[in-house]
Amino acid sequence: MFSIILCLTFWGQFKKSWSDFLGDLPDNWEYIPESDNGDGRLLGGYFYYTRVLKKGEATPCLIEGIETDFGSGTNTDNITDFDMIVYSESVQTTETDESGKEYPDSEWRDAWKSFLEPAG
16 A cells, blocks of 8 residues: 655754655655646645555655754744644555556556546
């Protein structure tokens, strides 16, 4: 199955900008922007682990930490609580219809499209 499981811990020492983070993703992770002309409409805005996992296997961590920066001189009394939402989902790589189609690593996008696109 393909998975987008995120492992989160917090750090205060290492910082990366969004563009640096996207340019240095761990092996077998891919981000599809919503602006992607090919798959952005259906798959955009999410990170994908691009390898098939064996039963019981987990993805390597995508995110090692999250840090918020409210800027110097910010009055911390005015900062309110906020939620950080982490969403994960996976797809089976073996179709359950009569064809029994299996998706190898190279076809991870097709596996997600098959799951997300309405039948018909």
